[in-house]
Amino acid sequence: MHPHLFLVHDQPLDSFNTFRIPARARHYLRVTGAEQLDQLRADPELGALPRLVLGGGSNLLFTRDFDGVVLHMSGLGREILGEQDGRVLVRAQAGENWHAFVQYTLEQGLGGLENLSLIPGTVGAAPIQNVGAYGTETKDVFHSLTAYDMDSGEVRVLDAQDCRFAYRDSIFKHEDGRALVVLDVTFALPKDWAPNLRYAELANAARDAGLESPTPRQVGALVEAIRRRKLPDPAEIGNAGSFFKNPVVSAEHCARLLAQFPNLVHHAQPDGTEKLAAGWLIDQCGWKGRSMGAAGVYPKQALVLVNLGGARGEDVVRLARAIQADVEARYGVALEPEPVFI
Ligand SMILES: Cc1cc2nc3c(=O)[nH]c(=O)nc-3n(C[C@H](O)[C@H](O)[C@H](O)COP(=O)(O)OP(=O)(O)OC[C@H]3O[C@@H](n4cnc5c(N)ncnc54)[C@H](O)[C@@H]3O)c2cc1C
Numbered sequence: 001m002h003p004h005l006f007l008v009h010d011q012p013l014d015s016f017n018t019f020r021i022p023a024r025a026r027h028y029l030r031v032t033g034a035e036q037l038d039q040l041r042a043d044p045e046l047g048a049l050p051r052l053v054l055g056g057g058s059n060l061l062f063t064r065d066f067d068g069v070v071l072h073m074s075g076l077g078r079e080i081l082g083e084q085d086g087r088v089l090v091r092a093q094a095g096e097n098w099h100a101f102v103q104y105t106l107e108q109g110l111g112g113l114e115n116l117s118l119i120p121g122t123v124g125a126a127p128i129q130n131v132g133a134y135g136t137e138t139k140d141v142f143h144s145l146t147a148y149d150m151d152s153g154e155v156r157v158l159d160a161q162d163c164r165f166a167y168r169d170s171i172f173k174h175e176d177g178r179a180l181v182v183l184d185v186t187f188a189l190p191k192d193w194a195p196n197l198r199y200a201e202l203a204n205a206a207r208d209a210g211l212e213s214p215t216p217r218q219v220g221a222l223v224e225a226i227r228r229r230k231l232p233d234p235a236e237i238g239n240a241g242s243f244f245k246n247p248v249v250s251a252e253h254c255a256r257l258l259a260q261f262p263n264l265v266h267h268a269q270p271d272g273t274e275k276l277a278a279g280w281l282i283d284q285c286g287w288k289g290r291s292m293g294a295a296g297v298y299p300k301q302a303l304v305l306v307n308l309g310g311a312r313g314e315d316v317v318r319l320a321r322a323i324q325a326d327v328e329a330r331y332g333v334a335l336e337p338e339p340v341f342i
Contacts, residue, residue, distance in 0.1 A: 094124025238307030
């Protein structure tokens, strides 16, 4: 094996995933730059093994041990690069904590990321599922990223178009992007910032706080307060945030459902489809607060599955399957999990 790679063997991953699910990695490497990935590729044994790129482990569900190399993205650093077309370009390394990075931009007086406050995980993972919250998605403030291609050994720069961002989706989740390891991400933050209060909950919070024209930091603080009220803190109770994506159905399907369920929560999409609130569907099926073994549905938010203590990946999968079956039977809607199953 390569003499310069500082590998750990049989590494426990329990504390590297926010669900706190026990799992182990055959090999584990903290990655701070492209050189280590060059060395890994060049190694005849290691280079042939399956790889898992790991950030904060906040969007993963381990269902087994990982029989390969875990690449734990650990590069740190952030900098303001300058201005371009009325936007300020800010770059951060993949291993930077996402929320700390958002705070850093707000402290610099830069708006744009405030609606994405308090999302767990790393900067490098934000483009993977085009992280979004409260009406803002990564793609709205994205400039470019640098990625290492494990197939070719090249370092590539990808712009927003290359990344093929969509709802909780990007090239990195598809076959032609799976070999890409994100090393750093550059964001373009608007100089003529205006608050994005399209989400009623956020607009109401601003109004209740008497903020007529809030600053980016004030919006960030409102988002934090809402999230702390609604979502379990992974430091206290294991979870991976929303466990299912909000399903998108045709306008006809939505109309049929509305005839039967007049309170159905739905949001019209620009392409004429309708996005349904997965949490509402699960709640209506009576799952809120219920559990199966050590896996449960969070009492305050039916979209979040939690580890009640000692859950294994298969416990969470069993609960998820039961919920999917109920929602399918009642609404004819297939719920798709948001976290990546390993
Ligand atoms: C309480 C809670 C609330 C959440 N709220 C939201 C929310 O509001 N909106 C939202 O979108 N998500 C939310 N999430 C999900 C999660 O925080 C995000 O998906 C986050 O971006 C995951 O980052 P991570 O570093 O933990 O990624 P990980 O879980 O480590 O990895 C996720 C995926 O990205 C890949 N990956 C990670 N880093 C890289 C890299 N550098 N290069 C290539 N691939 C990489 C991994 O291989 C894996 O497939 C929430 C999670 C929790 C626990």
